[in-house]
Amino acid sequence: MKIALINPPVWALETPPLGITYLASFLKQNNFSVKCFDFNAELFHKQTEENKIYWTPSLSYKWKWQDSFDKEILLEIIGKQIGNWISRIVKETPQVVGITNHANPVTSLIASKIKQINPEIVIVAGGQLCSPSLGGQALHEDSNIDFISLGEGELAMLQLCQKIRDKLPLTNLKGFYKNESRISPELIENIDSLPFPDYSDIDLNKYAVLDPIQNGWKPSNSLSMLLSRGCVNNCDFCMQRVIWEKPFRCRSVENVISEMKFMIDKWGVKRFHFNDLLLNGNFSLLINLANAILQENLGIIWGGNLTIDNRFNLENVELLYSSGFDHAVFGVESGTQKVLNEMGKRYSPEEAERVLKLFNQPNMKVFINLIIGHPSETEEDFNQTLDFLRRTSKYLYSAPSPAMCAIFAGSDLLKKYQNKEGFNWNEPERWSYKENTWEERKRRLNKLIELTNKLFPSGFFMVDKDRNLD
Numbered sequence: 001m002k003i004a005l006i007n008p009p010v011w012a013l014e015t016p017p018l019g020i021t022y023l024a025s026f027l028k029q030n031n032f033s034v035k036c037f038d039f040n041a042e043l044f045h046k047q048t049e050e051n052k053i054y055w056t057p058s059l060s061y062k063w064k065w066q067d068s069f070d071k072e073i074l075l076e077i078i079g080k081q082i083g084n085w086i087s088r089i090v091k092e093t094p095q096v097v098g099i100t101n102h103a104n105p106v107t108s109l110i111a112s113k114i115k116q117i118n119p120e121i122v123i124v125a126g127g128q129l130c131s132p133s134l135g136g137q138a139l140h141e142d143s144n145i146d147f148i149s150l151g152e153g154e155l156a157m158l159q160l161c162q163k164i165r166d167k168l169p170l171t172n173l174k175g176f177y178k179n180e181s182r183i184s185p186e187l188i189e190n191i192d193s194l195p196f197p198d199y200s201d202i203d204l205n206k207y208a209v210l211d212p213i214q215n216g217w218k219p220s221n222s223l224s225m226l227l228s229r230g231c232v233n234n235c236d237f238c239m240q241r242v243i244w245e246k247p248f249r250c251r252s253v254e255n256v257i258s259e260m261k262f263m264i265d266k267w268g269v270k271r272f273h274f275n276d277l278l279l280n281g282n283f284s285l286l287i288n289l290a291n292a293i294l295q296e297n298l299g300i301i302w303g304g305n306l307t308i309d310n311r312f313n314l315e316n317v318e319l320l321y322s323s324g325f326d327h328a329v330f331g332v333e334s335g336t337q338k339v340l341n342e343m344g345k346r347y348s349p350e351e352a353e354r355v356l357k358l359f360n361q362p363n364m365k366v367f368i369n370l371i372i373g374h375p376s377e378t379e380e381d382f383n384q385t386l387d388f389l390r391r392t393s394k395y396l397y398s399a400p401s402p403a404m405c406a407i408f409a410g411s412d413l414l415k416k417y418q419n420k421e422g423f424n425w426n427e428p429e430r431w432s433y434k435e436n437t438w439e440e441r442k443r444r445l446n447k448l449i450e451l452t453n454k455l456f457p458s459g460f461f462m463v464d465k466d467r468n469l470d
Contacts, residue, residue: 001165002033004094009040010063011102014209015224019100021197026154029195035092036201063103086113100127104138111144122146128243133409148177151185192255222271231277234344236412250282253292274304283311290323303327308347308355317358327365335388342376356395365397373405373441375417375433382444399452404441407431
């Protein structure tokens with residue numbers, strides 16, 4: 001039985017997709033024939049330098065909104081390539097096509113074109129953006145999409161493919177939506193048991209990174225990895241931990257080192273970005289991994305997301321640095337204790353400042369994320385966050401990545417505020433609480449951008465996403 005797995009636009013270009021490559025290796029291990037297509041990277045390299053801007057975060061919304069997709073993306077970017085994509089997919093004669101959803105219009109277009117040629121092909125959409133809470137409701141209403149997978153996908157896809165192969169009823173499928181209902185996925189307890197991602201169908205030369213300082217695309221020569229699945233934190237605004245569900249699971253150091261050695265030998269890659277929600281969910285595991293990388297003399301470059309942690313000290317940060325750890329992304333989110341407490345963060349602004357200073361090593365790239373307009377944030381709180389940024393900007397590689405606070409259905413944040421007097425909610429971004437309105441959050445964001453333009457040479461560029469919503 002044949003399966004085609006697709007990574008469509010628009011998505012990050014720094015490393016090959018982990019989702020479809022993990023699925024491919026797992027399904028192959030279970031005796032299925034799998035072909036992967038990364039149309040996202042392919043399409044990027046067919047663009048003019050001018051059009052490559054559509055892969056930057058500030059323009060990602062154009063792929064997701066049907067109006068801008070139809071008027072710009074379909075006409076200027078995808079139109080000439082979609083026929084070729086569908087021909088190549090159908091040529092593989094798959095019984096199942098899995099599509100990672102990054103933008104509803106793209107996923108729906110691919111699904112409809114496939115169904116026009118062969119309506120018997122079972123089409124599965126997967127990924128966190130399939131969640132109705134994160135904008136995926138349109139896919140649930142799309143008759144061309146047979147199943148929607150949310151959360152950990154290996155066992156879910158295996159179960160579906162086995163039932164299709166064995167001509168069994170497609171019922172009681174764990175990890176899938178069907179007719180608005182969903183059974184939670186079965187989770188792999190021992191993630192060391194997973195085979196390494198399979199990049200045999202992927203051209204690793206097509207991946208690039210946009211350098212915010214050098215202001216241009218350059219080859220990344222890197223791969224993504226995972227040390228863990230899930231998250232140990234309980235941030236009230238976050239949907240990732242809801243989608244991934246508990247428990248938090250980690251790989252062994254030995255298993256990770258084996259994958260690194262395998263990827264180095266097979267693909268010649270020595271730069272790794274960890275896609276974990278946080279690398280220090282198991283702090284001792286992170287330190288043990290750094291020690292093992294040094295002991296094995298791998299000579300790699302690596303990094304990923306971290307949470308502020310009082311266990312970081314000069315000794316273990318220097319250990320990380322000496323092992324090749326060269327980039328760290330911290331979800332600091334706010335510069336005031338009151339808001340951090342409300343969010344569910346377990347550190348102080350002073351602790352965050354201390355850790356950022358520790359990571360300010362030569363050639364270490366340190367980034368932070370900020371959330372603007374949490375319901376508990378007042379103007380005074382926001383100004384304290386600006387002061388925090390003024391104090392810590394000297395430790396950062398580039399301007400922080402800001403986001404206006406969105407409140408998603410199913411989030412702890414909505415549960416916390418939905419019955420409070422003065423709280424109004426219509427959709428994730430269009431909510432208000434007392435003086436904290438959409439317009440007020442936009443004003444604060446613009447004020448933050450003004451400050452970052454002064455503090456950082458590269459400044460910060462943000463398109464007004466509200467232009468069609470007024």
